Amino acid sequence: MGPLTVWPVTGLPEVRAGDDLAGLIARALGADPLRDRDVVVVAQKIVSKAEGRVIALSSVEPSARARQMAEEAGRDPRVMELVLRESRSIVRFERGVLIAETHHGFVCANAGVDRSNAGAPDAVVLLPLDPDASAARLRAELGDRSGADVAVVVTDTFGRAWREGHVNVAIGVAGMLALKRYAGQFDPDGYELRVTEIALADEVAAAAELVMGKLDRCPVAVVRGLELPGSDETAQTYVRPKEKDLFR
Amino acid sequence: MGPLTVWPVTGLPEVRAGDDLAGLIARALGADPLRDRDVVVVAQKIVSKAEGRVIALSSVEPSARARQMAEEAGRDPRVMELVLRESRSIVRFERGVLIAETHHGFVCANAGVDRSNAGAPDAVVLLPLDPDASAARLRAELGDRSGADVAVVVTDTFGRAWREGHVNVAIGVAGMLALKRYAGQFDPDGYELRVTEIALADEVAAAAELVMGKLDRCPVAVVRGLELPGSDETAQTYVRPKEKDLFR
CATH class of the missing domain: 3.30.1330.100 (CofE-like)
Structure with a gap:
């Protein structure tokens, strides 16, 4: 080699x-x-x-569950809503950290939903x-x-x-x-x-x-x-x- | 770069x-x-x-615990004894798989104890x-x-x-x-x-x-x-x- x-x-x-x-x-x-x-x-x-997997947060209506989890974790309920939508299951939700299994089967933080480097303010990028x-x-x-x-x-x-x-x-x-x-x-x-x-x-x-x-x-x-x-x-x-x- | x-x-x-x-x-x-x-x-x-972290298995006397775990997992009790000695704690022991925390703090299979490529028959290599x-x-x-x-x-x-x-x-x-x-x-x-x-x-x-x-x-x-x-x-x-x- x-x-x-x-x-x-x-x-x-x-x-x-x-x-x-x-x-x-x-x-x-x-x-x-x-x-x-x-x-x-x-x-x-x-x-x-x-x-086109960039989502404006203003377009997201959080569910009751997302609101509750967001409050528990001190996070934005709209982002939490997207994390839940991208998840097949929650592996851990503790101390503000959410480890999820994505619909693809990957296990990672926040189901890969990421607010940084989204290219626009108040937007998030999904996998x-x-x-x-x-x-x-x-x-x-x-x-x-x-x-x-x-x-x-x-x-x-x-x-x-x-x-x-x-x-x-x-x-x-x-x-x-x-x-x-x-x-x-x-x-x-x-x-x-x-x-x-x-x-x-x-x-x-x-x-x-x-x-x-x-x-x-x-x-x-x-x-x-x-x-x-x-x-x-x-x-x-x-x-x-x-x-x-x-x-x- | x-x-x-x-x-x-x-x-x-x-x-x-x-x-x-x-x-x-x-x-x-x-x-x-x-x-x-x-x-x-x-x-x-x-x-x-x-x-010198190569151990001849003939020199290893397995404990009762190592014998019991080896039987459960279908493995060599002398290797199991070394795995236990190299472990600070056992993270999982299921279906024949042992995930341990080593004395260094690493979490890995068999505490890093490895029988392959030991350079001699009936020997194992420790981390x-x-x-x-x-x-x-x-x-x-x-x-x-x-x-x-x-x-x-x-x-x-x-x-x-x-x-x-x-x-x-x-x-x-x-x-x-x-x-x-x-x-x-x-x-x-x-x-x-x-x-x-x-x-x-x-x-x-x-x-x-x-x-x-x-x-x-x-x-x-x-x-x-x-x-x-x-x-x-x-x-x-x-x-x-x-x-x-x-x-x-």
Whole structure:
């Protein structure tokens, strides 16, 4: 395995609903064209914006439940209403923190509803309705424009159950393996490997975050040099079925 | 921020107790010398081996509790005994899976006790006693040899509460920030950022894993190009205090 290169794609404009995101990314890539097996990593926020998943808070009528929870947590009842709408279930609601399972099956704070960097005052950004479909669409469009067979990972930053700090993870995947599998493989002494599945696209997301940054409007990065077998896996690969989950 | 480069360091021999690990790494780096701000990422397993944290199972006398738990989980009672010794507390023990809090404060499967790639049959590898101290020592020794001010991250692959697959994380950190903090910073519309702390060293560990691989004996990688302010933070920065933890 050779070296991996990860670089930020700079110069994207503020993204608006209906924008041609693949076109904007292709333009921002500039003189350095994409190559086969490049992974284009795109922050969820600009995908959501392009797909119109920005909600004006003035348009939101909070339910009684949202009002009550918002009061308990000291938060905006309209935001709480959106969090509830985006949630399949509430995993924890304690000390002002709400950990939810989204309709996609991801477990994260506030079901991914985020008021920061919404591009407008009094607005919030929701996760894409189907981030895997968003990734697949971007992959096809970037492929058409570049002639290269690229992969796309759509990311968000999630907290962890027992560790401080957030990390970037894959919420949409197209064109690459989500899990690198070692099951049934043995070490030189004949023992089966303990860790049998590595979350490859999550690690790609983490690597990309190192160059992306939250304040300098750099929501796209490219990872080059991965040895990627073709795959139809999506980020749904990461969704642990409830019956296998010890913490839900 | 410029591009980041991540490459594997190949050609390390099997590491044994008492080996000069910094010397082995320096030799394996070969013609490409380290530079200031490079991060040398080292898999826990070779650190543990060099530090003699490999235990022959024949030397382990399981307690009654370990025997009972091993029977319940269908596992080796001597391995279970080591897992219990390495644990400060058991977070979950269900369906044959044991999630423990280690004496360092990390929450992971089997308290990091691992039978694969132990370098000898019927042996297991324990986590380093103090991975931050291991990182600091390697940092000093690699600095002495190269003349460069490098950072060192010691890593292990951990599972996640609600996501399939494992990712590489930092269990020892020296010479770099563990958390990149955005607290008190605001987006262009004046809202305070939601995600205020990014687990930088964990993301470095994840990026490095992409080139390391579990079967091809490549337990070291270098990450070059990070803009790293100096820091005394350690991997203890990631240990969430119990009173802040919603899932313990």
